Amino acid sequence: MLRLRTNTSVRRNRAFSKLNHLELAIFDWQHKYPRDPWLARMLSHLVREYWRAGQSSSDGGSVALALMRESYSDSPWTAATEIKCQSARPMPGAPNYRGIMTAMTTKSSILEPAIAEYIADATVREHPTLRELREETARLSQWRMAIGPEQGQLMALLAHTIGARRYLEIGVFTGYSSLAMALALPPDGYILACDVDEATSAVARRYWEYAGVAGKIDLRIAPAIQTLEGLRREKVEPFDMAFIDADKVNVDTYYEDALALVRVGGLILVDNVLWDGAVLDESVDDAATQALRAISFKAGRDNRVEVALVPVCDGLLIARKKG
DSSP: OOOOOOOHHHHHSHHHHHHHHHHHHHHHHHHHOTTOHHHHHHHHHHHHHHHHTTOOTTSHHHHHHHHHHHHOTTOHHHHHHHHHHHHOOOOSSOOOHHHHHHHHHHOOSSSOHHHHHHHHHHHOOOOHHHHHHHHHHTTSTTGGGSOOHHHHHHHHHHHHHHTOOEEEEEOOTTSHHHHHHHHHSOTTOEEEEEESOHHHHHHHHHHHHHHTOGGGEEEEESOHHHHHHHHHHHTOOOEEEEEEOSOGGGHHHHHHHHHHHEEEEEEEEEEOSSGGGGGGOTTOOOHHHHHHHHHHHHHHTOTTEEEEEEOSTTOEEEEEEOO
């Protein structure tokens, strides 16, 4: 597995120390998925940030650019990066760490990294604890499972718009979305969160405690299908909002359960419905991709809901339950 080494002066810089974790994540993924266009964009962003920081020709930026030339010679991102580097004026100091984090967390091959960075710089108001959680999550091999900060902010805005108090989350991972929602809900807010992974949920619990919102969150460690079936049998108080971000193969089941558990006028959100553009490629026919294609078309024709598909991060389907 390819590992990137940086020079001593870079290691001494705290911001670059954080960046090193991101380098390793990018390069590890490049090793596993050498033709992923999303990674071409991330390498492009990494190169540009190194260049802006004024690092020497022997640094990681040169390694990243060499990899781009080798593995992504036909990618427009490679040519664009070379042009930007040639015309750029190197700047002293640390790289735009926030920009790199934003681009990585958005997970999308739809938006250019510069546009994602612009959105974050212009509009995102990220709670410090959310930022810390995002930075820790970025060091995990599955970090792309987390939502982006702009999506978390959109979800909080939707919650405020409908006056949400009860929120159902199907798929927690390290807890960024549940933390964003817990911070958005009123003091008497309630979150029922479903997940099966004790390890990543432990990270979530730690940050919920740290942010002082753990009392709002009821975490159920069990297959979500079982938890949701139990809630339907119990005829619990309806939820105002539900977010589906678990295994994609069962997304239709989660959608139907959420529709039954959410009140009239409530919202159902389905994550990853653009699936890095794979939903457009007819040659991609794995079960997860087929399920994500199907749920978008189903919701689009479902008379029980009003619907919009927003190209934020990896695509967010928003359905409002009609009366």
